Every structure is written in C-alpha cells, then in structure tokens.
Amino acid sequence: MNYSLPHTIDNFLGEKLIFKRILHESDGDVLIGESFVQPGSGPPMHTHWLQDEGFTVLKGRIGYQVAGQPKQYANAGESVVFKRGTPHCFWNDGSDILHCEGWLKPANTIMFFLSSIFAAQKKSGKAQPEVFDAAYLITRYASEYEMNEIPVFVRKVILPVVYRIGKLFNKYEHFKDAPEPVKYP
Structure with missing residues (x-):
C-alpha cells in the first residue's frame, strides 16, 4: 500500500499519529512523524524486531518502560530510543496532551x-x-x-x-x- 504523506491516523483511544516524511538513507528508509497522546494513553508493551524507534518530547511528559526494567520518564526536550528487538511501551504521564516527534528505521511496513x-x-x-x-x-x-x-x-x-x-x-x-x-x- 502506498500512502501519501503526511498521513494521519488515530485510534479513538487517545493516540493520533502523523507520518510526515521518509528520509532515504543507504542503510534503510527513516520514517519521521509526530504523535499526540492523551493523558494515560499509549501503546501496550510491544517489540519491533527489525526497527529502531526514537522520540523527542516536544510538549508534556512521556513515561516509558523496557521489559524487565523500572519505569522511566522524559520531559520536553529529552529523547528516548528503543533499539530493535527490545520490548517496550510508553504512555502520556502528564495531564496535558503529550506531543512528540519520532522516527523509525527502517520504515518497512x-x-x-x-x-x-x-x-x-x-x-x-x-x-x-x-x-x-x-x-x-x-x-x-x-x-x-x-x-x-x-x-x-x-x-x-x-x-x-x-x-x-x-x-x-x-x-x-x-x-x-x-x-x-x-x-x-
């Protein structure tokens, strides 16, 4: 399937993602996007077997956890990276909408x-x-x-x-x- 960018999705549970652009690099395409997450919302524990994923908090506070490790937090201006094969989850740990810029490499599917x-x-x-x-x-x-x-x-x-x-x-x-x-x- 081909998507024209930007491409916006939401799941009615408090998550909205905007896939903004793809950067073509020699070792794989990088998908750049933004996320807007309502307080308390975020994806459950999951693993990207073939992709690295990163976020920079633009506004709000993100809570995140790597499986088997304690919960951690990042505020505006801070970044979080999850290496491929690492089970992780994240959520909006604040009382306002969490706004992040993010990337995934390689974009794959x-x-x-x-x-x-x-x-x-x-x-x-x-x-x-x-x-x-x-x-x-x-x-x-x-x-x-x-x-x-x-x-x-x-x-x-x-x-x-x-x-x-x-x-x-x-x-x-x-x-x-x-x-x-x-x-x-």
Whole structure:
C-alpha cells in the first residue's frame, strides 16, 4: 500500500499519529512523524524486531518502560530510543496532551501495520482490535512486530487458527494490497 504523506491516523483511544516524511538513507528508509497522546494513553508493551524507534518530547511528559526494567520518564526536550528487538511501551504521564516527534528505521511496513491496527480498533470499538483483523496482522507480521501483552499461547496458537479461519471465510479482502512482511535478514 502506498500512502501519501503526511498521513494521519488515530485510534479513538487517545493516540493520533502523523507520518510526515521518509528520509532515504543507504542503510534503510527513516520514517519521521509526530504523535499526540492523551493523558494515560499509549501503546501496550510491544517489540519491533527489525526497527529502531526514537522520540523527542516536544510538549508534556512521556513515561516509558523496557521489559524487565523500572519505569522511566522524559520531559520536553529529552529523547528516548528503543533499539530493535527490545520490548517496550510508553504512555502520556502528564495531564496535558503529550506531543512528540519520532522516527523509525527502517520504515518497512509500519505505516500499513499501525494504520490497520488503529482501523481494527475503531471497527471493534475498543482497545482490542477486531478479532479477524488482529489475527491477520499479528500472525502475518510476526517477523516484524510482537504484541508482548498477548499471552504466548494466544499469539502462537489461537491467533494463527483464527487467521486460517478468516482466510477460509474470505475475511481479508480489505487487506488484498497489504505489503509483504519483512523477514529477518
């Protein structure tokens, strides 16, 4: 899927992302964006297997945690970087909207993946994405992303079964132009 930039998504749960531009570098494209996060909101613990991710706080206070480590915080003007393969989460730890500039390298399929996750959340009307869409995205893109808060049995057994059932019942027509997952190098 091709997106014209800037491309804005929101999940109605307090997160709005604006994908602004892509910088082409010899070792991979860098996606530059902005995020606006409502107090208490932010993504659950997750892992980007193939991407580094960084944020600079423009306004507000970000709380963040790397799995197995204590919670940490950054204020306006401070930056946070998560190396690929590092389970992490972050949230707005302030009382006003958190505004960050961020980057992800290499860009890979992140615009498609996050746009689809946010759309599936809107479809379900709750934080848990619509079940067939979630099964498709989490199973098909397991080489790139992991949602660490989903129990391993559900991630490795239940969701792949639901994914196959969805294929049998043609639940994924809206994903017909989905990009191929990127595999480990």
